[in-house]
Amino acid sequence: xxxxxxxxxxxxSRDSSSTSTGVDPRERxxxxxxxxVAFMCTQVGVGGLVVGYxxxxxxxxxxxxxxxxxxxxVCKQDNIRExxxxxLWLSTASNQSVNVFNETAFHIVSNxxxxxYQKNITNGVRQKLNCNGLAxxxxxxxxxxxxxxxxxxxxxxxxSLVPKTQWGKGATVIYAVLGIPLYVLYFLNMGxxxxxxxxWLYTRLHECTGQRKPGQRIIVPSTACLWVIFGYxxxxxxxxxxxxxxxxxxxxxxxxxxLCKIGMGDLIxxxxxxxxxxxxxxxxxxxxxxxxxxxxxxxxCYNLMREEVYVKARELKEQLNQAMxxxxxxxxxxxxSEPTD
Numbered sequence: 585x586x587x588x589x590x591x592x593x594x595x596x597s598r599d600s601s602s603t604s605t606g607v608d609p610r611e612r613x614x615x616x617x618x619x620x621v622a623f624m625c626t627q628v629g630v631g632g633l634v635v636g637y638x639x640x641x642x643x644x645x646x647x648x649x650x651x652x653x654x655x656x657x658v659c660k661q662d663n664i665r666e667x668x669x670x671x672l673w674l675s676t677a678s679n680q681s682v683n684v685f686n687e688t689a690f691h692i693v694s695n696x697x698x699x700x701y702q703k704n705i706t707n708g709v710r711q712k713l714n715c716n717g718l719a720x721x722x723x724x725x726x727x728x729x730x731x732x733x734x735x736x737x738x739x740x741x742x743x744s745l746v747p748k749t750q751w752g753k754g755a756t757v758i759y760a761v762l763g764i765p766l767y768v769l770y771f772l773n774m775g776x777x778x779x780x781x782x783x784w785l786y787t788r789l790h791e792c793t794g795q796r797k798p799g800q801r802i803i804v805p806s807t808a809c810l811w812v813i814f815g816y817x818x819x820x821x822x823x824x825x826x827x828x829x830x831x832x833x834x835x836x837x838x839x840x841x842x843l844c845k846i847g848m849g850d851l852i853x854x855x856x857x858x859x860x861x862x863x864x865x866x867x868x869x870x871x872x873x874x875x876x877x878x879x880x881x882x883x884x885c886y887n888l889m890r891e892e893v894y895v896k897a898r899e900l901k902e903q904l905n906q907a908m909x910x911x912x913x914x915x916x917x918x919x920x921s922e923p924t925d
Contacts, residue, residue: 634770634876637737641759642729648752649729650720727854727868734872737763738879740847775883779891782812782884803892809885816881817843820874824853827867843878 728745735742736759747753787802817839825835830851838851854867
């Protein structure tokens, strides 16, 4: 074979071996993206995605809402209340021109001052001023923003912390549109994981107590699911009551309305006028974890109770079919036993 032909053949074999063994970087990136998407669709991936979505949203809303003009008007209710209380005192009790024994004159002066006080507070609320006296950085802390994000995509909607800027309101709309389907996916996937785990524990408990018969299918009863939810609510009620010095009725009221996504917003752990102390920040984080895990437990109970209803319905259908077959067989037997003319 000539030397030129042998060199060309060796180069071709070398190129073919390099293309067969080498991987296109674009294909490698696509393969990594496919694996990442597949992982995100798993139960663990969806849970991490929800937490990550909340964290990213918290940083985003905190960055947007803390850009409010620091020179924007602020109405502090305590200062306004003290100012008008002093005016009321000076204009009535210590002013010699008003006879406190003259009921008509006293009522005219005091009512005028109280009406101006009411108008001042009302105008502050209508103009959406910061009437609690807290700076945006103090109100939009990271834990508070995290709870705001949770209340948006879980549709709880507490309303204790709301965006004031136009950018914040627009971001809330987009955040909710993208976050609600993600939360639904989390609800379904987390429900499957917790349902399988609880069913496994319940089956092992039956085996340890010797109540399981060979070949018997174990179905978690609805009462067990209700007891789990009831115990979770009781644990949260005790925890929040000890933290916030609430009575147990208020604490239970908060847990139930939050887990049912009613979201009254009148009671929130760690949030009075605002989450000001480090302890309040910790309470908001624990509240975030409590609600996210609690909604997973509700999804678990939904899956287990749905399975029980499905099994019961199938058993009822089989019993009805057997009853109809028995009745049909009895009718045929009676017809055959009757004498013919």
